[in-house]
Amino acid sequence: MASTESRATRGPARGTRPANRRQLIVRAAEDLFYRKGYAKVGMGEVAEAVAIGPSALYRHFRGKQDLLVTVVDDAMRTLEQVLAEATPDDVAERLAAVSLEHRRVGVLWQREARHLPAEQRAELREVTKRIGARLTVLIRLRRPGLGGAEAGLLPWCALATATSVSFHSLSLPEPGFAAVLADLVTRVVDAPITLPAPASEADAVGAAAGLPTQSRREVILAEATRLFARHGFAGVSMDDIGASVGIAGPSLYNHFAAKSDILAAVMYRGDEWLRMEMNRVFARAADARDGLHRLIDSYSGFVLENPDLIQLLVSETAHLPDADRQRARSTQYTYIDEWVHLAVQVHPDWDPLTTRIRVQAAQTTMNDIALIPSLRTRAGVDAALHDVSAALLELR
Template sequence: MTEGRAESTCAPARGTRPANRRQLVVLAAADLFYRRGYAKVGMGEVAEAVGIGPSALYRHFRGKQDLLGTVVGEAMGVMTDELAVAAPDDIARRLAVLGLEHRHVGVLWQREARHLDADRLAELRAATERIGARLAELLARRRPELTADEAALLAWCALAVTTSVSFHRLAPPEPGFTALLTELVTETIDAPIALPAAANPNRVRALATRSRREAVLAEATRLFARRGFAGVSMDDIGASVGIAGPSLYNHFAAKTEILSAVMYRGDEWLWMDMNRVFAAATDAEDGLRRLVDSYVRFVLEQPDLIQLLLSETAHLPESDRKRARSTQHSYIAEWMHLATRVHPEWDPVTARVRVQAAQTIANDVALIPRLRARAGIDAALRVLLTRLLGLRG
């Protein structure tokens, strides 16, 4: 759940005008948005990174939002072009290479895309759908026994593995890193999943607590997940609960306090589930399997919390932000510890890459409503995650 390292960019000498200035701007913006977050980067900082004045930047881009759309859109364009000429037997390596060459995209799409205007966001979502459809088509040719739904699920899971490297700082030496990521994509697209034909019935929330504080937390979680912390006001939360915005201050001193309470709850939920797993497990392998079951259940039941844990940590007050990131690092470290007990031949880097890939599959599926609601999705996710963690049977 942590953000990865960014590629460095070298600014040309000030006063020069290199032929690839536009591309240098895109690379610099990708690096800055990735490392610091879209909201904390100004156009002047992007201009400074490439040695030009801010006014020169606007000759290429209408503004920061246009620049973000270009960063994400160009990476998607490269993937579209690569998949257009891909064959069923070289999918995994192509995706691995693309994932490492455009390592920033996973974080930017997951965390920053909501800053785009509605038209640009719709355009990029359509491009993502086309990428998923093309990959599903290639998988159907690779594995004719798959149903259309199974091929589509594996396509999105393969893309999740590809972008999982965006969420950590590891940089193993090449060609080993590409080989490992290729192996993980291959494990994913060749996974023996089976989805039943029937769809899950729509879940209806029949009951709600009488506590006003709990209602505030529930509605704030939903709104923050859909619109982002910065896009939601106290009045919005109050209206959703059915009270005036100022009345919220009877329960929380500030909007950041609501976010902190929600994030703390999500982190503690994961740790409580992990403690139950450890108490029941008979050995490390059994513990890892139970941990997969627990995590799959959590992400499918609490997709809004997953969205916040992935994308809104930066909005927490500094002390809470440090605590949240430390807690998330420690949680992943427990997965790694179990994985290396089951596989003593794995070094910590291999374990982390595999754990991050497994968790990213679960997270991404949970955040796509049509996949999350699919009958049999929990069993399919368990198969996929256990394969990436080296478990069979």
């Protein structure tokens, strides 16, 4: 897989005029945006990747935003077309294949779409809605007795499982990888979840307002987390954080030496929270199977209660200083390792690599549902996510 991707993103020889130049530009931009982040990539760098001058690049695209729109839009419309041709029997295979073909786009949509103008974001959301609607039709044809509430959740879980490959670099020889991913999508589509019918507005219970903290540092961390999640780390200034807290931007330096220190403090808190919850699980678990069930509940509770924090843990790690970034990634890898260790105890015939792909799929699915407000707040979603994750890890 790695060698195929490197050939796909390698530019043509300088001075040549390949017929597929526009496609090469899109592939090079996709690779650069994925590896370095949209904010850190310039048009000159994209031009260099395909061995052309910047002026030639602008003959194809008006600017960097236009290029990002094209990268994401091409992949999403390809997915829409694939699903339009899919049947209830082959939807998992088709979804797996297109997700591997456009492996980077899950990250780009979740992490970089915030940089797009509102009009383009709205257009891409409409494509996403159509994808979800088509998946709903296919799943209900496959499962005629499925309730409306369940049919409203499972398509997004299936899509999240398929695109989970965007959030890691694990790979298997083909056609094995596509088969594994298709099997995971199938397990999600067929997961035995139950959700209560949506409550009417009259029966809805509003969330508790909560109590404000008196700690200025805590207020800064909370507001920075919210702003970073919505606009990205690069799109938020110290003045923005100060204005949200109600103080002058320079006053923030009484609490944090730099904006990156705020991000590091938030990340450290999230990582430690997960570690502490994991230790509680291990202290109470009867065996490996029980431990995995408890870890699923622990993790789903964390992401559902802290969607902004999970957004940062998933998408903003690259903005940390080197030492903090290495620590954060090491902590995340170690956390996943614990899941893999338990899963292999439950299934001794599973190899660690494929097991890790399963674990990543389960965690990514919970992450993605937590980032969709209409799904995150649905009654019974925590239990449904438990059942989906248990299906992915074959705990039933």
